[in-house]
Amino acid sequence: MAQTVLFVGFLLAVVLLALIVLFTARGWRHYTVSAVPAGGGPSQSTDRQWSDDPTVLSLIFLLVALGFGAVAVLFIGGSGIPEGVTNAAGTTLIVATVTVTVAYLFYGTYHAARGRGLKRSQAALAGSWVLGLLFTIGVTLRLLGLL
Numbered sequence: 001m002a003q004t005v006l007f008v009g010f011l012l013a014v015v016l017l018a019l020i021v022l023f024t025a026r027g028w029r030h031y032t033v034s035a036v037p038a039g040g041g042p043s044q045s046t047d048r049q050w051s052d053d054p055t056v057l058s059l060i061f062l063l064v065a066l067g068f069g070a071v072a073v074l075f076i077g078g079s080g081i082p083e084g085v086t087n088a089a090g091t092t093l094i095v096a097t098v099t100v101t102v103a104y105l106f107y108g109t110y111h112a113a114r115g116r117g118l119k120r121s122q123a124a125l126a127g128s129w130v131l132g133l134l135f136t137i138g139v140t141l142r143l144l145g146l147l
Helices: 001-022 046-051 054-076 083-115 120-144
Strands: none
Touching: 001 054, 054 083, 083 120
């Protein structure tokens, strides 16, 4: 029974991946500008082009989600998995979750600040300030014995 559930889950993941590639590869989001930039050529670097591509971002998200799922299966695995692997998987889940949350908060603040017209250094300061504030709140809760 467990093999059937895992196989169906794998098939659904493959179908989801195929649908994402199909929908993002069709080019529905193309936008052409009538004016040529002052430099005469494209002004974006190749890093910026792949980071704006929804197919690449979708694949990265799916890989991260599958990675989290695989580590969660190892963590909850049951009697067939050694205890050392289970403990390492739990630690990995905690570290990965904290890393993703911190990166999300920093980049979200940075991106919002850049969208409001701040320079890169000012936006980085705003992101760092948010992370420092969260760290201070965590230390305060820890000292009060609430965490």
